[in-house]
Amino acid sequence: MDPRICRDTLERLLAEEAATLSRLEELLDQEHEFLTSNDVEALEKAGEARQSCIAALIAIEDERRSLCRMMNVSADAAGLDKLLNWCDPSRQLKTRWAACAQRAAHCRSLNDRNGALVTARLKRVEGMLGVITGRASQPKVYGSKGAYETTGRSDRVIARV
Incomplete structure (x- = not known):
């Protein structure tokens, strides 16, 4: 595979992931509002939208893993790093990958916050x-x-005894 094609594919996947994570952040904030206001109906709809975002993120991850396998690198962070070094010498995608990782960590903390409220x-x-x-x-x-x-x-x- 040509490095440019690989880069374009990774760039598209990162753009999709960033947009989906942004949407998930919004949904998790809305979910928290619905939890605190006891809006069960809205909470149910938000849960469905959240699950849709999670499904989209899983599909993106599956496509990224498939690309790694196709390029004969491991489908973990080290493999993706190797792939990025090969197809993106400018390191622009690494910066976007790091931003996605930060956003995913923020989504996890928002989800944990909502989970703690539900548990309480x-x-x-x-x-x-x-x-x-x-x-x-x-x-x-x-x-x-x-x-x-x-x-x-x-x-x-x-x-x-």
């Missing part, structure tokens, strides 16, 4: 359900089917 809310709901059912003070143990079960008495220790 689930714990709160679990606690409220425990109060409503009268099981809040009972210890939780794993039952025979692997799910949490309460012992029925909070003052009894269950042990197997």
Whole structure:
């Protein structure tokens, strides 16, 4: 393959990835707003859009890995670096690759933030359900089917000798 064709392909993939990551950032920020405002309907739509972005990113990654295999380099960061050195002596694509990596890391932190909020809310709901059912003070143990079960008495220790 000609280095220019390889460079053009990588440039297109990086442009698509940058645009998709930018869209994902927006969606994750919107998702956070929907989580804090308890807008379940909008949250559901945002989740679908987020999944679409993730699918697009996976497709881009698959195409990049395919290009690496076709060029007989490993499909990891070292292989991509080797490919970039070969087809992009000006190092412009390396800068764009680094920017995509930073944006992906930012998306991960936004997703982690949203996940922490969801987890906190689930714990709160679990606690409220425990109060409503009268099981809040009972210890939780794993039952025979692997799910949490309460012992029925909070003052009894269950042990197997």
